[in-house]
Amino acid sequence: MAAQITAEPVTARTFLAMHSGTCSICEERYAAETPIISTPYGWAHDVCPEPKPLGAVCAGCFTEIALNGECLC
Ligand SMILES: [Zn+2]
Numbered sequence: 001m002a003a004q005i006t007a008e009p010v011t012a013r014t015f016l017a018m019h020s021g022t023c024s025i026c027e028e029r030y031a032a033e034t035p036i037i038s039t040p041y042g043w044a045h046d047v048c049p050e051p052k053p054l055g056a057v058c059a060g061c062f063t064e065i066a067l068n069g070e071c072l073c
């Protein structure tokens, strides 16, 4: 089964979205033709910060850090 093409490459890192979708980092919608990047969590805005590796822990409170890199402490 061929994977559905959802984006076309612009640079080695950035793709142009062919359909609207939801950013996996900030969880806001992006429109078709928005520059996006592929992350381990799915497509995300190319302007969103790269997500922290899974299991990254806050140095302040030692809880796991959310995908957007922010901690509630
Ligand atoms: Zn985003």
Ligand SMILES: [Zn+2]
Pocket (backbone or CB within 6 Å): 058, 059, 060, 061, 062, 063, 071, 072, 073
């Ligand atoms: Zn913290």
